[in-house]
Structures are given as C-alpha cells and as structure tokens.
Amino acid sequence: MAAPPNSTTFSGDVWAELRLADARDVPHIHRLTHQMAEFELLTDLFAATEELLTTTLFPSPTPPPFTSFTALILDLSPSPIVPDASSTIASRRLDLSASPLADPEAAAFASPRGGGRVTAGFVICFPNYSTFLSKPGLYVEDIFVRAPWRRRGLGRMMLSAVAGRAAELGMGRVEWCVLDWNKNAIDFYEGMGADVLPQWRICRLAGAALDKYKGSQEEAAGGKAAE
Amino acid sequence: MAAPPNSTTFSGDVWAELRLADARDVPHIHRLTHQMAEFELLTDLFAATEELLTTTLFPSPTPPPFTSFTALILDLSPSPIVPDASSTIASRRLDLSASPLADPEAAAFASPRGGGRVTAGFVICFPNYSTFLSKPGLYVEDIFVRAPWRRRGLGRMMLSAVAGRAAELGMGRVEWCVLDWNKNAIDFYEGMGADVLPQWRICRLAGAALDKYKGSQEEAAGGKAAE
Numbered sequence: 001m002a003a004p005p006n007s008t009t010f011s012g013d014v015w016a017e018l019r020l021a022d023a024r025d026v027p028h029i030h031r032l033t034h035q036m037a038e039f040e041l042l043t044d045l046f047a048a049t050e051e052l053l054t055t056t057l058f059p060s061p062t063p064p065p066f067t068s069f070t071a072l073i074l075d076l077s078p079s080p081i082v083p084d085a086s087s088t089i090a091s092r093r094l095d096l097s098a099s100p101l102a103d104p105e106a107a108a109f110a111s112p113r114g115g116g117r118v119t120a121g122f123v124i125c126f127p128n129y130s131t132f133l134s135k136p137g138l139y140v141e142d143i144f145v146r147a148p149w150r151r152r153g154l155g156r157m158m159l160s161a162v163a164g165r166a167a168e169l170g171m172g173r174v175e176w177c178v179l180d181w182n183k184n185a186i187d188f189y190e191g192m193g194a195d196v197l198p199q200w201r202i203c204r205l206a207g208a209a210l211d212k213y214k215g216s217q218e219e220a221a222g223g224k225a226a227e
Numbered sequence: 228m229a230a231p232p233n234s235t236t237f238s239g240d241v242w243a244e245l246r247l248a249d250a251r252d253v254p255h256i257h258r259l260t261h262q263m264a265e266f267e268l269l270t271d272l273f274a275a276t277e278e279l280l281t282t283t284l285f286p287s288p289t290p291p292p293f294t295s296f297t298a299l300i301l302d303l304s305p306s307p308i309v310p311d312a313s314s315t316i317a318s319r320r321l322d323l324s325a326s327p328l329a330d331p332e333a334a335a336f337a338s339p340r341g342g343g344r345v346t347a348g349f350v351i352c353f354p355n356y357s358t359f360l361s362k363p364g365l366y367v368e369d370i371f372v373r374a375p376w377r378r379r380g381l382g383r384m385m386l387s388a389v390a391g392r393a394a395e396l397g398m399g400r401v402e403w404c405v406l407d408w409n410k411n412a413i414d415f416y417e418g419m420g421a422d423v424l425p426q427w428r429i430c431r432l433a434g435a436a437l438d439k440y441k442g443s444q445e446e447a448a449g450g451k452a453a454e
Contacts, residue, residue: 033358045359052361068295069356069363090443124358129296131260131351131369132272134279136296137433139366142358163432163440173433179426186428193436197429199406201413205390206364206400209420213390216317 008106008118010096015081016154017091018161021071021122023058024112026050028119029071031109036144040179057124066138066165067127074121074145074154075111090161094152103148121145123158128175135172138162143176159192177202235333235345237323242308243381244318245388248298248349250285251339253277255346256298258335263371267406284351293365293392294354301348301372301385302338317388321379330375348372350385355402362399365389370403386419404429 021029030050037046057071072089081091103109103118111117121144128139140162145154166174178185178196186196205213248256257277264273284298299316308318330336330345338344348371355366367389372381393401405412405423413423432440 029358037359042359048359048361053358056356056361056363068354124356126356127295127353128355128366129283129351129353129368131256131280132264132269132275134275134283136283139355141356160440160443163437164443167437167441173431174437175429175431177427178430180428181426189430192432193439194430194432195436197431199408200404200429201407202402202424202427202429203405203416203421204400204402204424205419205421210390210394210401212420213387214394216387216391 006107007102007104009100009102010076010078011100012095012097014094014096014101015077015079015091016094016120016157017075017077017081017083018072018089018123018158019075019084019113020065020087020089021057021073023054025071025073025119025122026053026057028073028109028111029053029057029122032119032122032144032146033142035146036142039144066125066169069124069126072123072125072158072162073111073119074123074149074158075113075117076120076149077115077117079115089165090157092153092157094154101148101152103146105146105148109146120149121154121158123162125162127171130172133172135170137171137173137175138166140174140176155188156192159189163192233334234329234331236327236329237303237305238327239322239324241321241323241328242304242306242318243321243347243384244302244304244308244310245299245316245350245385246302246311246340247292247314247316248284248300250281252298252300252346252349253280253284255300255336255338256280256284256349259346259349259371259373260369262373263369266371293352293396296351296353299350299352299385299389300338300346301350301376301381302340302344303347303376304342304344306342316392317384319380319384321381323379328375328379330373332373332375336373347376348381348385350389352389354398357399360399362397364398364400364402365393367401367403382415383419386416390419 033048037043057069083091106118109119111119124142125138125140127136129136163174260275264270284296333345336346338346351369352365352367354363356363390401
C-alpha cells in the first residue's frame with residue numbers, strides 16, 4: 001500500500017522517548033485528546049481547550065511529577081535519544097526495517113523538542129489513594145497512541161514505565177479504566193498482569209446535577225445547627 | 228427492642244458535623260475502614276495501619292483540603308455545634324425524638340473533639356482529572372457511616388457537602404465507585420443525580436504484578452537507545 005500524500009515514512013531504526021510534558025506540548029495534547037474522544041466514541045463529552053489544559057496541567061509552580069496531575073509525551077525520533085535525567089521517563093529503539101511506517105500527520109505533530117521528532121502519544125496520570133492499603137497509587141486517566149504508531153509495543157512501554165515509576169515510589173497500585181467493549185485493550189492489560197475488576201461501577205455527578213449542590217453545605221452549616 | 232448493654236442511646240435533638248479530620252482521628256479512621264471492608268466483603272484486601280494512615284493522610288505540612296488526599300470525619304454531638312470556619316464542612320440537626328438510636332460502639336468511637344461527641348463515619352477524597360473537560364474533579368474513595376447511624380440522611384449530607392465543595396471550587400465532576408450488587412447504594416446515588424456508568428471497568432495492577440515493573444524504564448532508557 002502506498003503511503004498517503006504528505007505522509008512521512010519512518011523506516012530502519014527509530015527511537016521512542018516517554019518524557020515529562022511541559023506547556024509547549026499543550027497543542028498536541030489537545031489534538032491527541034480529541035483523537036482519543038473520537039476513538040472512544042465520546043466526542044460529545046469533549047470540552048478540552050488549550051487554555052484550560054495549560055492552567056490545569058502546568059500551573060506555576062508545577063508540582064513535582066507524579067505528586068499531582070502529570071502529563072507525559074511519547075516522541076519518536078529519527079536519531080538516537082540522549083536520556084535527560086530531568087524529563088526522560090523511558091526510551092527504547094524501534095526497529096522498523098521489516099515494516100516501514102507512514103505517518104500522515106507527522107508534520108502536524110512535529111514535537112516542540114525539534115530534531116525531526118514527532119509526537120505520537122501521551123499519558124495523563126495522577127496520584128490516587130487506597131484506604132485499605134493506606135497508600136497512594138497512580139491513576140492513569142489517559143494513555144493514547146496515534147493510529148499509525150499502534151501495535152509496535154509503545155503502549156506497553158508507556159504503561160510499563162508508569163507502573164515502574166509507581167512501584168519505585170512505593171505506591172500500592174496502578175489503576176485505570178477500560179471500556180467493556182474494547183476487547184483488544186482488555187486482553188492487552190490482562191497480558192500485562194492487570195486485573196479487570198468485574199464488580200465495580202463508576203458513579204459520576206457532573207454538569208447541572210453537580211452545580212445544584214453549590215452552597216448546600218453552607219445552608220446546612222448555617223441553618224439547622226443554630227436553631 | 229431493648230438497647231444492647233453498654234450502648235448509648237441518642238434521642239431528641241442531635242447535631243451532626245462533617246469536618247476536616249486531623250491525625251487525632253486516625254484510630255477511628257482505621258477502625259471505620261475495617262468496618263467498611265467487612266461490609267464490602269473485602270477484608271482480604273485490608274492492609275491499613277494507623278502508622279501508614281497517619282503518614283499518608285496527614286503529612287507535614289498537610290496540603291490544603293481538597294488539593295490532595297483529604298479525610299473528613301462525621302461527628303454526632305448531643306449539643307449544638309458551633310461551626311468552625313477552619314474545619315467544618317457541613318452541619319445539621321437530627322431529630323431523633325420519633326425514633327431514639329442506640330449506638331453500641333459510642334464509647335469506643337468517642338470523638339477526639341470531646342464534648343460527648345461520637346464519630347459515626349468518614350469520607351476520603353482527592354482530586355482527579357478529566358482531560359476531556361481539562362478540569363480537576365473530586366474522587367470519593369470512601370464514604371462510610373456506621374450501621375446504627377444509617378438511614379438518617381447522613382450519607383446524603385456527606386456526599387452533598389463534598390459535591391457542593393467541588394462545585395464551588397470550579398471542579399468538573401465528582402466520581403466514586405459502587406459495587407454492582409449494592410442496589411441500595413445505586414438507587415441512593417441515582418436519586419442524588421449521579422449517573423452509574425455501565426461501560427467502564429477498572430483495571431488494577433498491584434502487588435507482585437506491579438513490583439515486576441520496578442526498573443523497567445531504566446532498562447529501557449539505558450539499553451536500547453544507546454545501541
């Protein structure tokens with residue numbers, strides 16, 4: 001199959017780096033999030049903006065990684081990556097000599113780090129807490145790889161790196177959610193050692209249903225107690 | 228039915244306060260968590276200790292409430308509560324004149340705040356993040372009321388207060404989990420305006436399955452990239 005026009009073809013050795021994101025990555029995070037919403041058939045819930053992503057993910061000062069909301073970027077580079085202790089989470093070589101890869105969006109996803117790098121995915125995670133364990137864990141809110149880069153072991157690299165970091169930080173568990181119809185993802189996660197919990201359901205209070213609770217505790221606090 | 232021996236009977240007006248917890252509440256949080264594990268048939272997962280609860284929930288300095296792991300305590304008082312702006316989240320009067328309440332564990336759960344107060348429940352919550360909304364939310368890890376105090380509107384008061392706080396902080400949503408067999412809880416949550424999401428399943432990597440990822444990103448970072 002010929003590569004689509006304007007696509008960039010990667011072949012031979014390519015280097016992948018999972019690194020901490022910074023505010024320069026926001027435009028790509030925004031577009032990757034929209035692609036993820038399309039994949040999950042959830043575009044009706046998509047309300048992300050670059051401005052909100054910037055202020056919520058990269059406040060000033062930004063807390064240390066994995067102590068609050070943490071964004072990681074997956075970059076692919078045509079040349080070897082020199083790990084940067086302050087931002088590299090994981091890196092590896094990808095051998096594409098047997099199957100070159102055409103990325104039609106390579107130009108649009110040029111990494112702000114330059115050097116011909118292309119941004120191909122992202123992770124958003126943050127600490128959660130288990131009272132039963134009395135320990136923090138990591139919750140992976142998003143893990144996403146753009147379509148042409150899938151099935152190359154990059155999702156596994158990303159999740160392994162996050163799990164490795166959680167284990168080294170002494171955290172008790174890593175959790176995330178999967179749609180019950182996404183059998184590929186479920187098989188992949190189970191293959192990585194995860195349990196898919198059958199009994200728990202997520203409850204969500206949002207939008208107008210949430211807003212109606214504004215002021216509810218003040219009424220309660222100010223009213224009845226003083227009677 | 229006669230009250231069990233050693234139980235304390237509450238009647239007439241009683242005042243409920245949901246307040247920020249501090250380290251003095253840890254022994255009660257520990258025992259409430261164990262009661263919760265019994266209720267959820269999950270005592271095999273219970274590994275909480277008072278020491279771990281103290282260091283993880285009340286580090287020094289403790290971050291502002293709702294910016295990190297946050298513990299709230301439900302106290303019941305035989306006398307009116309004067310709200311304390313620095314710790315009261317919500318309070319209300321309970322009229323028990325029609326149905327006095329016997330609490331067999333009242334002495335064991337005497338509140339560290341004194342004044343004849345009894346600790347009857349707790350909440351653990353922490354910020355989560357929605358990339359689709361690009362906003363933080365609150366995740367309620369635990370919400371628990373001891374058996375004799377249930378069906379008095381206290382669970383509603385606690386969840387309403389947390390939802391109210393989240394809404395006032397500009398958060399996008401409040402989420403928590405429920406066991407799919409707990410129909411009472413599901414009905415209650417739906418009655419409060421929550422959606423129970425049918426499609427999402429929680430994936431969990433913990434224990435030995437998590438530990439095996441220790442060092443995985445160092446190998447990846449140090450190895451292949453330099454070849």
